[in-house]
Amino acid sequence: MDLVPPPEHSPTRAELEVTTLGPRAYGSPLAGLLAGRRTTEHYVAEDDRVLLDDTVSALAAHEGLADLPSFEPGGPRRRLFFDPRTVRAGIVTCGGLCPGLNDVIRALTLELTTHYGVRRVLGFRDGFRGLVPRYGLSPVALTLESVSGIGESGGSVLGSSRGEQDPEEVVDTLQRWGIDVLFVVGGDGSMRGALRIAECARSRGAAIAVVGVPKTIDNDIPFIEQSFGFQSAYAAAAEAIRAAHVEARSAPAGVGLVKLMGRHSGFIACYAALAHRGADVVLIPEVPFALDGEGGLLDHLHRRVRDQGHAVVVVAEGAGQEYLPASRQRDASGNAKLGDVGVLLRDRIQESFARKGEELNLRYIDPSYAIRSVPANAYDSVYCMRLAHTAVHAAMAGRTAIVVGRWRGRFVHVPIPLAVSARNTVAPDGDLWLAVLEATGQPPRLGPPLLEPLPAQWNTPAVRTA
Numbered sequence: 449m450d451l452v453p454p455p456e457h458s459p460t461r462a463e464l465e466v467t468t469l470g471p472r473a474y475g476s477p478l479a480g481l482l483a484g485r486r487t488t489e490h491y492v493a494e495d496d497r498v499l500l501d502d503t504v505s506a507l508a509a510h511e512g513l514a515d516l517p518s519f520e521p522g523g524p525r526r527r528l529f530f531d532p533r534t535v536r537a538g539i540v541t542c543g544g545l546c547p548g549l550n551d552v553i554r555a556l557t558l559e560l561t562t563h564y565g566v567r568r569v570l571g572f573r574d575g576f577r578g579l580v581p582r583y584g585l586s587p588v589a590l591t592l593e594s595v596s597g598i599g600e601s602g603g604s605v606l607g608s609s610r611g612e613q614d615p616e617e618v619v620d621t622l623q624r625w626g627i628d629v630l631f632v633v634g635g636d637g638s639m640r641g642a643l644r645i646a647e648c649a650r651s652r653g654a655a656i657a658v659v660g661v662p663k664t665i666d667n668d669i670p671f672i673e674q675s676f677g678f679q680s681a682y683a684a685a686a687e688a689i690r691a692a693h694v695e696a697r698s699a700p701a702g703v704g705l706v707k708l709m710g711r712h713s714g715f716i717a718c719y720a721a722l723a724h725r726g727a728d729v730v731l732i733p734e735v736p737f738a739l740d741g742e743g744g745l746l747d748h749l750h751r752r753v754r755d756q757g758h759a760v761v762v763v764a765e766g767a768g769q770e771y772l773p774a775s776r777q778r779d780a781s782g783n784a785k786l787g788d789v790g791v792l793l794r795d796r797i798q799e800s801f802a803r804k805g806e807e808l809n810l811r812y813i814d815p816s817y818a819i820r821s822v823p824a825n826a827y828d829s830v831y832c833m834r835l836a837h838t839a840v841h842a843a844m845a846g847r848t849a850i851v852v853g854r855w856r857g858r859f860v861h862v863p864i865p866l867a868v869s870a871r872n873t874v875a876p877d878g879d880l881w882l883a884v885l886e887a888t889g890q891p892p893r894l895g896p897p898l899l900e901p902l903p904a905q906w907n908t909p910a911v912r913t914a
């Protein structure tokens with residue numbers, strides 16, 4: 449068995465340790481449910497840990513048990529840092545919309561009020577702006593009544609925004625409202641913001657727990673299996689591919705072209721294409737492709753249309769940026785503004801078929817925001833609830849500067865510095881991309897053959913016997 453060295457970014461045991469606010473002096477109202485529980489395949493005891501690696505070769509690469517990288521498990525603790533009778537909680541949703549935001553808000557509120565007996569839950573509006581006085585956004589009380597049924601609609605009842613805010617001002621507001629626990633529902637940027645808030649609170653000696661619930665349709669947060677809302681988003685994206693496929697198949701020389709969100713990661717494009725199985729080519733930021741020339745995208749598309757009469761191309765919005773003018777534009781949070789690769793491909797495909805005098809009926813579909821404004825599907829609704837429960841258990845136990853996630857089926861606590869240390873992207877040598885190549889039949893490389901063909905004279909027998 450080849451020992452596979454842990455990937456260079458494999459975190460150390462120390463990087464997986466979570467920050468806690470102090471001793472847990474209070475009994476949990478859930479303690480009765482936990483009596484006698486121990487680790488099984490269905491449950492992880494609170495003093496156990498969850499392994500990061502799950503292959504024999506990866507585990508064998510470590511010195512011994514103590515050296516194995518592992519996460520602190522999520523789940524209710526018998527003892528709490530906060531007194532549930534006095535603790536006050538805040539919830540904020542930040543960054544781009546994502547299916548399930550309202551499910552998380554609802555589940556956080558219900559778990560806090562119903563199971564921990566927390567009497568005060570405040571919702572801060574329009575992302576971190578709601579925590580900065582100059583925006584004049586007063587918080588709203590979140591109660592069983594006010595969150596009832598909010599999961600039926602997409603978006604966030606609290607609103608969201610982008611744009612960095614001063615953590616000092618945010619902590620001032622938290623202290624002014626007497627907030628002990630802040631739940632930040634957001635993506636990579638929000639987690640960076642959450643970390644700065646946690647660090648600012650700690651520098652003031654303020655015992656405030658900041659716990660992240662990782663959100664993004666991009667699925668670009670590492671060390672969690674999938675971000676909530678990702679499945680609902682790619683299900684909506686698959687509908688756009690279905691439409692493109694129907695259109696392309698119903699017209700002579702029909703080509704359906706679909707551009708999907710996902711920023712610098714191609715997960716939505718991959719999973720949506722696998723879900724619908726109608727795509728002939730998937731283009732993602734992680735796998736470069738040649739546009740022109742032998743074996744390039746356009747060459748492949750001409751052949752595919754000629755052979756089967758139609759074709760469907762799915763392009764992730766972050767792909768092909770090298771063919772677009774470099775833009776230094778950034779959004780309010782500093783995220784790079786992407787060039788529109790969908791329009792580029794639409795125009796280049798039309799030009800190529802016109803230049804060759806070949807018929808083309810091109811249908812371009814950019815579902816854009818439609819894939820992230822949908823309500824959560826059943827899977828994500830459940831996932832949102834379970835992430836929210838895990839976040840409440842962690843916060844009440846005094847964990848801070850962590851995001852909650854699920855790793856190989858187990859709910860775990862991921863230190864925020866680790867969660868923002870890298871971007872989760874599609875591995876070109878991974879099984880997901882292999883599945884896409886198998887489903888589409890596209891060549892592993894869209895471009896000129898890597899090796900020039902052998903010169904003809906090399907195929908003489910004299911050489912072949914060598």
Ligand SMILES: Nc1ncnc2c1ncn2[C@@H]1O[C@H](COP(=O)(O)OP(=O)(O)O)[C@@H](O)[C@H]1O
Pocket residue numbers: 542543544575576609610611612613634635636637638639640641642644663664781782783
């Ligand atoms: N590097 C950063 N440091 C501190 N706060 C940040 C940082 N990046 C983003 N934020 C905060 O997180 C919020 C959301 O970030 P953004 O990148 O827009 O979305 P997402 O968190 O969904 O990826 C922003 O409103 C901003 O207040």
Ligand SMILES: O=P(O)(O)OC[C@H]1O[C@](O)(COP(=O)(O)O)[C@@H](O)[C@@H]1O
Pocket residue numbers: 542543544545546610635636637663664665666709710711765779820
């Ligand atoms: O909402 P905006 O500013 O138009 O940004 C669009 C971007 O937001 C996303 O939908 C999700 O981004 P975040 O969840 O990380 O905020 C990306 O897929 C997309 O590129």
Ligand SMILES: [Mg+2]
Pocket residue numbers: 543635636637664
């Ligand atoms: Mg983001």
